[in-house]
Structure formats: C-alpha cells, structure tokens
Amino acid sequence: RNIISSVHSGKKNGLLINAMLTYALSPVHDDAYFVERAKELVDLEVDFISVKDPTGLLTPERAKTLFPALVHAAQGIPLKLHSHCQSGLAPLVYEEAIKAGFDYGYVATDCLANGASLPSVVEILELAQRHGRDPAMNIHALQAVDEYFDWVCTRDGLPRGVKQTVDPALYEHQIPGGMISNLRAQLITLGIPHREKEILEETAQVRKDLGYPILVSPFAQYIVTQAVLNVMQGERYKTIPDEVKLYLKGHYGRLAGTPSPEVMARANVDYDPSERPGNRIAPAIPALKKRWGKGCSPEQLCLHAFYPPNLALGLKDGATEALRQGAELHPFRELFTYLRRQTNFSRVRTRFGNVELTISQ
Structure with missing residues (x-):
C-alpha cells in the first residue's frame, strides 16, 4: 500500500516503474513470502521487479529455489537482480539469476566492483555469454568508463574494490557494509569501539524482537540504534526511540513478523496497520518550492528532497x-x-x- 500512489503517479506521467523486493533472512521471509509480494506488484502493473540484496545475503542454493519461483510469479514482467558482494557470493548468485531467466543485473565498473559494492560488469557479462545470453553492451564504452574511474582512484588515492571472503557473522547481524562503517565511526566517537562485536550480536536479537524488519534505511538504523542503547544501558528496551515505537505501531506499513510481547509492552503501543502510511505524510513538493523557489528545476527539487543543502547545491545541473x-x-x-x-x-x-x-x- 505504501507505493500504490507512487506507482499510479509514475504511470500517469509516463515513467517506467521499477519495484524493489528487498531480500532478507528470517523465519518469515521464505520463498512463499517473496512470491506473494511479487504477485502484489504484478497486480500494480509495474514495469520491472528488482530483487534487492543490500547485504549480499543471497546464496546460490537459495537462488535456485527463489529465482524460478519469482520468474513464474512475475508473469512476464522483466526481473532484475541487485546483490552486493559483502559475502563474496554475488557473482554465483547472478549466475543463478541468469539461468532462471532474469533479464537485468546491477553491476559496477571493474575497479569499483566487489568489496561491499556490486559485481564486476566484466565478470557478469562473461557469465551471461557462457549461458547463451548476448547482452547488448558496448565493450569499448565500458572500458572507457573503467579507465576513467581507475584514474580517479589513482589521482585521489581512493581504494579499488577487493573480493570478499564469506563471513559467517554477516548472516547473524545482516547489517550492510556502509551501515557497519558508520557504526564503527560512531563507536569510536563514543569511546567504545571494543564493544562492536557485542552490539552486532545484539542487533540480531533486536531484529527478531521487532518482527524481522528488512535491513535497509531507515530500519537498519533503528535496529542498530536500539542495539547500542540496549548494550550501553545494560538492559534491553529500557529506552525505546520514538521511531522504533512508530514502527511497532505500523506507522511504516505492515510488519513481516510478530514483535515480541516484551518489546510491545515496553514500548506501550498497539499495532494498527489499518491506515495507509503514506496518508500520514504531508505533500513535499509545495514545501520544497516555497523554500527553494518556484524557478527551481524538477531535478533540483529532487536533489533538495533527498540530500542536505550542501550536497544538493553542489550537484547543480551539469556539474x-x-x-x-x-x-x-x-x-x-x-x-x-x-x-x-x-x-x-x-x-x-x-x-x-x-x-x-x-x-x-
């Protein structure tokens, strides 16, 4: 229900709609769960369905059952795969997607691939060709793009992507790489970097207690914040942020699983997903136009909607x-x-x- 108005508005204005299914690991996120979500997207008549795996949790074994089921449920709507390399398994998962009939995959230029990023475009192209697919890609243009970013890495002293090895702890806390980097920086600021392992272990418990939310923004931040509070205060749910309470009330939509009675009692809230969450949000465009001027281009309004002023103003048209x-x-x-x-x-x-x-x- 959260995306119905966005889909209808996009269709009305001639946009192609790419709907995301965020992959997660939990007792409730089985193949049947994702198939049902895919069927809902089919009913909305979206143009593409993307499987998004921000932490790189997908394995080839899970892909062998999930991907064919999604292709069948999509009823001809093209599927895309967006899986990060944090576990090191993404290229193998992309191979299963190719075999199952996925039409698109998100990739990165060679020097920026792997690590916590996406698979290398070169590697995925080779896999596609090996399985009889013929991607219409301009190899010379890809090479030019890679050479540019390779030069930027050299010029600015930036790291290049390195292939990861499988980390079993990743499948417990399930936190995306970028979020872990932010957490480490915050723990250093708080003077408790030595408690990182303890906090990551607590995130797994918090996620279970909250009913297994998907680990993307803002939910990943809510889970980690709650885990830090639990560890710092030495007591679970002594303090519960307002955002977590809103989540438990159904403010962000229908919950995948059932929160624990303890956390619901501590939060002192009732779960009520009866109202579409988007109805609670005031229209953003009028406020943006009032703040930044009616002469602002649609692209600049979008930048101001998603980024703080210092970044939005630095990304002017053509910059x-x-x-x-x-x-x-x-x-x-x-x-x-x-x-x-x-x-x-x-x-x-x-x-x-x-x-x-x-x-x-």
Missing part, C-alpha cells in the same frame, strides 16, 4: 558533466596536475605523441 569532461578533454592537464602533487620522485619524463614533458622536483 558532474563538467567534472567528467575535465579528464576526458584535458588528460594532459590532469596528469600534469597529478604529477605536481607527488613527492616520491625527483624527475619524471612523459611523452604524448610529439609532446614531451619533463618534471623535476
């Missing part, structure tokens, strides 16, 4: 295009600027065709 063209149109200048910043050499000689550049420190 990213200018950054991209800086490297493509002026590679010599890019390299020269990079070399000038280096301090680990005394002399460098570079040749571009008939142009030779010598830099001495």
